[in-house]
Amino acid sequence: MTVIKQAAIIGGGVIGAGWISRLIENSIDVTVYDPADDAAQKVDAVLKNSRYAYGKLISGPRPAEGSVSFCGSIADAVANAELIVESVPERLDIKQSVYAEIESTAASNALIASSTSGIMPSDLQAKMKHPERLLVAHPFNPVYLLPLVELVGGAKTSLETIERAREIYHSVGMHPLHVKKEIEAFIADRLLEAIWRESLWLVKDGIATTQDVDDAVRYGFGLRYAQMGVFDTYRVAGGEAGMRHFMAQFGPCLKWPWTRLMDVPEFSEELVDLIAGQSDEQSGHMTIREMERIRDDNLIAILQALKGNDWGAGKTLARYEHQLMQAANDE
Amino acid sequence: MTVIKQAAIIGGGVIGAGWISRLIENSIDVTVYDPADDAAQKVDAVLKNSRYAYGKLISGPRPAEGSVSFCGSIADAVANAELIVESVPERLDIKQSVYAEIESTAASNALIASSTSGIMPSDLQAKMKHPERLLVAHPFNPVYLLPLVELVGGAKTSLETIERAREIYHSVGMHPLHVKKEIEAFIADRLLEAIWRESLWLVKDGIATTQDVDDAVRYGFGLRYAQMGVFDTYRVAGGEAGMRHFMAQFGPCLKWPWTRLMDVPEFSEELVDLIAGQSDEQSGHMTIREMERIRDDNLIAILQALKGNDWGAGKTLARYEHQLMQAANDE
Numbered sequence: 001m002t003v004i005k006q007a008a009i010i011g012g013g014v015i016g017a018g019w020i021s022r023l024i025e026n027s028i029d030v031t032v033y034d035p036a037d038d039a040a041q042k043v044d045a046v047l048k049n050s051r052y053a054y055g056k057l058i059s060g061p062r063p064a065e066g067s068v069s070f071c072g073s074i075a076d077a078v079a080n081a082e083l084i085v086e087s088v089p090e091r092l093d094i095k096q097s098v099y100a101e102i103e104s105t106a107a108s109n110a111l112i113a114s115s116t117s118g119i120m121p122s123d124l125q126a127k128m129k130h131p132e133r134l135l136v137a138h139p140f141n142p143v144y145l146l147p148l149v150e151l152v153g154g155a156k157t158s159l160e161t162i163e164r165a166r167e168i169y170h171s172v173g174m175h176p177l178h179v180k181k182e183i184e185a186f187i188a189d190r191l192l193e194a195i196w197r198e199s200l201w202l203v204k205d206g207i208a209t210t211q212d213v214d215d216a217v218r219y220g221f222g223l224r225y226a227q228m229g230v231f232d233t234y235r236v237a238g239g240e241a242g243m244r245h246f247m248a249q250f251g252p253c254l255k256w257p258w259t260r261l262m263d264v265p266e267f268s269e270e271l272v273d274l275i276a277g278q279s280d281e282q283s284g285h286m287t288i289r290e291m292e293r294i295r296d297d298n299l300i301a302i303l304q305a306l307k308g309n310d311w312g313a314g315k316t317l318a319r320y321e322h323q324l325m326q327a328a329n330d331e
Numbered sequence: 332m333t334v335i336k337q338a339a340i341i342g343g344g345v346i347g348a349g350w351i352s353r354l355i356e357n358s359i360d361v362t363v364y365d366p367a368d369d370a371a372q373k374v375d376a377v378l379k380n381s382r383y384a385y386g387k388l389i390s391g392p393r394p395a396e397g398s399v400s401f402c403g404s405i406a407d408a409v410a411n412a413e414l415i416v417e418s419v420p421e422r423l424d425i426k427q428s429v430y431a432e433i434e435s436t437a438a439s440n441a442l443i444a445s446s447t448s449g450i451m452p453s454d455l456q457a458k459m460k461h462p463e464r465l466l467v468a469h470p471f472n473p474v475y476l477l478p479l480v481e482l483v484g485g486a487k488t489s490l491e492t493i494e495r496a497r498e499i500y501h502s503v504g505m506h507p508l509h510v511k512k513e514i515e516a517f518i519a520d521r522l523l524e525a526i527w528r529e530s531l532w533l534v535k536d537g538i539a540t541t542q543d544v545d546d547a548v549r550y551g552f553g554l555r556y557a558q559m560g561v562f563d564t565y566r567v568a569g570g571e572a573g574m575r576h577f578m579a580q581f582g583p584c585l586k587w588p589w590t591r592l593m594d595v596p597e598f599s600e601e602l603v604d605l606i607a608g609q610s611d612e613q614s615g616h617m618t619i620r621e622m623e624r625i626r627d628d629n630l631i632a633i634l635q636a637l638k639g640n641d642w643g644a645g646k647t648l649a650r651y652e653h654q655l656m657q658a659a660n661d662e
Contacts, residue, residue, distance in 0.1 A: 140555075146550070146554060147550045148551030177543060177550070179539065181537055187539050188551050191547070198522055202518060208511075208518050215506070216508060216522070216560075217556050218556060219643060220477055221523055225557070226553045227626065228549060230541075231606070235622070236619055239619055242607065243610040272575060276575040276578065282562070288571050298640050298642055299554055299555070302554055302558070302633050305636035306632065309629050309632055313554055
């Protein structure tokens with residue numbers, strides 16, 4: 001069933017470790033390079049979460065787990081990989097030097113997928129020997145549970161690379177979304193950045209606490225966004241009169257002073273203190289590990305609930321379980 | 332159990348009708364004024380949806396349904412109401428003239444709650460005889476399912492009004508969020524406006540279709556927002572290093588060109604055509620009624636899934652069912 005057998009992960013942070021989980025849960029063997037002393041320990045913590053999550057999430061047969069091996073260099077880690085995932089810090093110079101090292105030993109047809117949240121693939125691939133096999137495959141935390149992965153090619157990325165990536169991510173239970181025109185931060189993170197900036201203003205200006213903002217999301221529109229997104233939600237709100245009616249009614253609001261659009265809040269120590277202090281007050285009674293467990297339990301429950309309705313991310317899960325079932329039968 | 336017995340709804344659109352549903356499901360008798368010829372018919376369509384939804388949502392006993400009576404004037408509708416809900420179009424002059432007519436017959440201690448998405452309560456109450464009893468109680472569509480209601484007082488709103496409103500909305504299964512400082516569009520709609528504006532840019536600039544934007548939301552961060560909100564999500568993403576670490580890492584992104592923050596897209600006929608056309612292509616194969624049913628089924632499933640974890644909106648539902656159970660036992 002799996003499209004590939006061997007992948008390499010460069011960078012074992014929250015995102016890299018999430019990729020490791022997603023891949024080994026699909027019988028793919030993984031080699032890892034991360035220079036940090038506690039890398040193996042941090043990866044282990046994520047694998048513990050993901051093993052628990054998959055045990056609860058998947059109702060049918062689960063494939064045998066792939067292996068995880070830590071390597072002493074990037075060159076060693078990528079030598080036999082069909083897919084190379086780069087999840088290193090968000091600095092173009094660091095990423096480019098990682099690609100140079102990757103290309104020293106990687107097969108020339110191995111896919112290189114950057115997890116960057118916002119850097120354009122054309123910039124990432126600028127100095128590569130085989131730039132056609134680089135793309136951005138941008139996942140969402142927790143990578144082992146959220147199905148979305150945004151696929152973005154640069155000017156030199158081949159169509160075959162995009163198609164191959166689509167096939168790979170599809171096979172590991174994800175929902176690949178091809179972003180057809182390159183732009184900084186792609187689609188989802190542009191929306192998230194807009195919310196984040198407005199949220200910071202609300203706290204900075206004393207309108208809301210971090211808890212107020214969180215509650216305004218999760219008791220209201222967050223429940224809509226788990227299943228319908230922006231435009232379909234408004235299409236329904238417009239009623240039988242349709243989208244055109246909705247836009248005529250609410251379009252003018254764009255000119256009203258409903259967001260602080262003209263500037264970004266200054267990122268002062270004061271603002272960081274304010275946010276961090278309120279966040280501690282809101283959730284400091286839980287460890288991050290406890291919060292991860294709550295988040296994962298909720299995500300699993302929501303995915304399974306939507307699976308019952310065969311809709312959105314639930315549909316992806318239903319399709320994935322069906323795929324796993326077939327693979328088990330084929331054996 | 333119910334805190335009030337009699338409410339009036341002025342304006343029977345999607346929001347007004349949603350309020351009617353929420354209130355009659357809690358044994359509250361409702362009088363309605365809406366000048367449209369087809370008002371009763373449109374309200375009926377929403378009541379049909381909400382009766383179906385409550386039948387699926389509530390696992391224990393449900394209270395006897397309150398009555399709905401249409402009245403020939405605002406003055407008639409509000410004469411005996413303890414709570415008066417104003418859900419008329421978003422124009423200050425219209426709303427102010429509605430309040431004048433309300434005050435001609437309403438009891439001086441009846442609460443007047445505006446459903447406005449963004450007008451400041453201080454402006455709404457400016458010409459009232461008893462401004463202390465006006466507040467904004469801003470709900471979210473579908474009002475009969477989403478628990479959030481933002482409560483906002485103006486300069487002249489009394490604390491008793493806010494407390495009384497909190498008690499009423501709590502009793503009908505909602506999660507009242509008191510927005511302590513007045514601002515246009517309050518909290519949630521400011522975040523939604525930021526997303527909406529960025530979404531319009533993405534479609535206008537040809538980066539994404541309406542379907543791409545919707546999928547980027549519902550397969551990814553929308554699933555997170557159904558249960559954790561903005562700050563807690565990032566707190567977890569920051570890991571054990573905490574919120575301060577997360578902000579240090581991602582704060583500088585605010586200065587990167589990740590959103591089109593400096594201006595709003597011009598609301599041309601061309602843009603409306605583009606959006607409406609893509610939306611038809613995406614969802615034109617379903618009627619609005621069918622989409623409402625899908626949305627409601629999903630929301631019910633998500634609320635019940637979260638109830639299992641006793642978290643966020645699921646906690647509100649658990650509390651509400653417990654409350655209904657007690658009321659049934661007390662009878």
